[in-house]
Amino acid sequence: MSHPSHNSELHKKSISIHNFWEKVYTKLLRICKNTILQIHDWLFHSYQFSEFYTNELNLTIASRSENFIFKNDTWLVEVSNHFMSHRFDLLGSGWTKVYFGMKFRGLEEIHYSTANHPSPDVLGNWLKGLINRSNLAKSQSIWNLIEQPYTPIDWQIDFKSGYRWNEKTWFTNIQFGHKTGVDIKVPWELARMQHLPLLAKAYSFAQKQLNGFSDPEVYIKELQNQILDFIATNPPRWGVNWASTMDVSIRIINWLLAYDLFTAFGAKFDDSFSKIFFNSVYEHGNHISNHLEWHPKYRNNHYLSNIVGLLFVAAYLPSTKKTNSWLIFSTKELINEIKLQFHEDGSNFEASTCYHRLSSEFAIYATALILGLSAEKRQALRNNGSKFSRYSEKSKIMFHPLPNSNDESPFPDWYFDRLEKMVEFTQKITKPDGHIPQIGDNDSGRLVKLFPIYRKMEVKTAKENYLNLSTFSELQDQDNYWMEDFLDHSNMVSAFCGLFIHSDYDNFGVNDEEKLFIRALSRGTKVNITNSSSVIIKPGITDKSSSEDWQNCDLLLSRYSPSEIITNIHFDNSINSDSLDYFSYSDFGLFICKSKEFYLSIRCGSVGQRGNGGHAHNDQLSIELFVNGKNIIADPGSYLYSPLVNRRNEYRSVFSHFAPHIMSKEPSDLTKGIFSLNDPKAEVLYFGKKGFVGCHEGYGFKVYRRITITDFDIIISDYS
Structure with a gap:
């Protein structure tokens, strides 16, 4: 009779071998399918025809429009006018007009230039040098549906650095991260077209002839033109905007909601547009399902x-x-x-x-x-x-x-x-x-x-307060600058x-x-x-919140007292520490102490993504502190992903966070990859009314942080 553990090991090996060959089979199958599809797309146009253009979409919002009324936000006129002028503010770009042959401010003095750019014409002859041969005729026929005059958007451009991808590149061959200063997220973000639902919002007020808004038909025309422009110059599976299925997905959701909203407010679309639009909805669905x-x-x-x-x-x-x-x-x-x-x-x-x-x-x-x-x-x-x-x-x-x-x-x-x-x-x-x-x-x-x-400020103020806007010149200094607030999640x-x-x-x-x-x-x-x-699991004090837990931490940390580093932050006004509420999210690794005057967040936990750490930073035991209406300590954010690896790692670094530092070391290796981070095994030892104690092993040995809160002070002690 075989030994049970021996059978178990054989079973594990069998599963492992099976998984290996399954992965090989899956990869080979994907390569074969993509190769066949690419050959097809070289020989025949990639636009698909469906039966749906003869039918109505299942519009959800339009069916309940009688109960749906927008509020006229103070920013809507100016922001919607930006969108109508093809001016966008994405990923720190500042409000920038995007068109063929545009000028670029560059990213940290890194510039790319396009030697030759097309000169758009009404008939679509300009597309001959842009679109691959198999899609050209179809692309031109779609372009001819655009109501002129219209200036096309350059959907392939990183309009910060000036680098441009090519519409003739099949989507799986699109490269990114290969050029310094180039951000593929810029064209992806633009092609999500999240501004289109806002045009529907503006259209609803234009119908009421409110001051500052254009004629209602202008908004319908712009929606149709921008979508037709995209479809004509981005044939399915060609160019940068089909390379990320996520962005394909977000784009089609925004298209559908914009169409639904316009219809809810009484818009009537051209039949020729609707036919192309419905087909593209189907094409988006096929692309998502296959990739x-x-x-x-x-x-x-x-x-x-x-x-x-x-x-x-x-x-x-x-x-x-x-x-x-x-x-x-x-x-x-x-x-x-x-x-x-x-x-x-x-x-x-x-x-x-x-x-x-x-x-x-x-x-x-x-x-x-x-x-x-x-x-x-x-x-x-x-x-x-x-x-x-x-x-x-x-x-x-x-x-x-x-x-x-x-x-x-x-x-x-x-x-x-x-x-x-x-x-x-x-x-x-x-x-x-x-x-x-x-x-x-x-x-x-x-x-x-x-x-x-949106928060309003003058362009001059924005340029003074934000380094990425210091050379911004698209608008006049005295103009309004509408800055989107991404940290308000209400x-x-x-x-x-x-x-x-x-x-x-x-x-x-x-x-x-x-x-x-x-x-x-x-x-x-x-x-x-x-x-x-x-x-329902309610957040609150952790199971490590007893007086005995605190005493155990005292005993443990007493061994490290010679190397103790103390930071004392004093408050001018009492925060009434007895009034603090405590919230524990140990699965995430976030611990909160807060009241109306005081806020402290403490990071201590998993790097996320089941150990991959793709969106985590070297921030274990770091804090954010807000007292009496002011940020005392705040995380700087992310800045960039792939354009500048050094800058990406600078913002992920422990030295960009209010966390324990050990000389020039990083608690997790930043060279492992820009979307990967080792788990430093952070652990909470106490969180409760007396404060917080936690540790991690990212430096190869344990480092500890103890935080004590009084009415007038927060005392942070680090041990190693």
Whole structure:
């Protein structure tokens, strides 16, 4: 008889060999499919024709427009005029007009120039040097639908550095990170076209002839022109804007919502435009379904965005066997990924407070859309469709009673609890000034920016306060500069309040428009979780908060007293330390002490992404401190990803964080990769009324930090 442990080892080896060959097979299959598809796209145009152009889209918001009214924000006239002029402010670019042959400010004095740029003409002859031969005729026919005069947007350009990708490059051959100072996220961000829903908002006020807005038809024309411009100059699978499935997904969601909103406010689109538009919606769905950013272990917000993008396409297009399979797959995968990518305490698994907001928006918008599906689409979900993808098991979607309701949904009770905890996490970690602490990466990513928060300042002030704008010259110094506030996440809470009956967040998520918008998306469905019988994990003091735990820390740290480093921060006014509330998010690795006058966040936990650390920084035991209306210590953020590796690592470095420093060492190796970080094994030893004690082993030995809070001081002691 074989020894049990021997059998176990053989079984593990068998699984390992099986997994290896499965990976080899999958990779070879993908290479073969892409090769065949690329040959096809060289010989024949890549635009696809579908049966959908003869049908209506399943418009959700338009069906409830009678209950949906926008507020005229003070910034809307000027910001929408920027968009109408093709002027965008993305990733720190400043408001920049994007066109062929434009001038570039450069990125930290790094400039690229395009020797020859086309001169657009009405007939589309200019496209001959731009579009590959197989797509040229189709591209020109689409361009000819654009209402002139119109200046095309250069969708392939990094309009900060001036580097330009090529429309004739097949999407899998697109390179990035190969040129210093070049940021591929700039054209990707532009091509998300998140400004289009705001044009619908402006259109609603133009109809009322409010001061500053253009004629309503101008906004309809601009929406049609920009979308046709993109479709004509970005044939499917060609150029930079098909290389990231995440950005393809976000783009099509914003297209659909913009179209829906315009229709809700009475816009009528040209039939020729609608035919091209509907076909492109289908093309986007096909591209997403065929190029999912899935990984057996390290999938993240990219894959979540793919699911939500495919869900929107499936929900808006008429029901067919294919679109129903997309609907079933994306609904099942949404539920699976929410469980995987959000901890039980509601925090996101990527160790970034800003990516928490992005992924939470994916979850809330997708949930609202599914709850608002038509009867036909809901019936499609109940059917056991054919297996669409190897990433999802072939199983029938189970419907569950909505909490405290007679209605049903495909979401189990734990799912709604998880969404509620996502929002509670954001609320609890928010500072008294309404901003969240910047833990980990922040690329300002959003799903939909229909209700952005802008702060007004003069251009001169912006140039003085922001280094990246010091050479900005697009606007005059006395002009208004509308700066988007990416650290105010209250709109995400407002979106949640549009979907859920939960009074705890009504005063925090104060944007009633966002609530109404989500309510329209869900066709009025609201989830009552106030008395849910499911288990909800409440944030609070950790299990390491007893007097005995504190005494044990005292005893432990007494051994290190000769090397103790003490920082004492004194407050002019009492913070009343007895009034502090304490919130523990140990799954994320974030601990909060706060009151109306005082805020302290402490970072101590996992690097996220199941150990990959792709969006984490060397910030273990670092703090953010806000006292009596002022930021005393704040995280600097991320700045850049791939354009300048040294700058990327500078912002990830321990020396950019208020954390324990050991000479010139880094607690995790920054050279491992710009989206990877070793886990320094951080551990909380005490968190409670007496303060905080934690440690990590990133330097090869344990370093400790103790934080004590009094009415007039915060005392930080480091030991190693």
